[in-house]
Amino acid sequence: MSELLFFILGLIIGGLVMTTLMCCLQINRIDDLERQIVMRDNMESDDPEEIKCEAVE
Numbered sequence: 001m002s003e004l005l006f007f008i009l010g011l012i013i014g015g016l017v018m019t020t021l022m023c024c025l026q027i028n029r030i031d032d033l034e035r036q037i038v039m040r041d042n043m044e045s046d047d048p049e050e051i052k053c054e055a056v057e
Helices: 002-044
Strands: none
C-alpha cells in the first residue's frame, strides 16, 4: 500500500516539477520570438529615427 502511495506522490511531484520547467523554457522562447518580431518591424519601418526595440537581457 505504501508503494502505491509513493508512486502516486512521485507522479504528482514529478508532474508539477516538469510543468514548471516547461513553462520557464516556453517563457524564454516567447521572449526570443518577440525580439525577432520587433527587429523585423524595425527593418520594415521607413523612419530610421524610430526605435521600437528595448534590450532585454
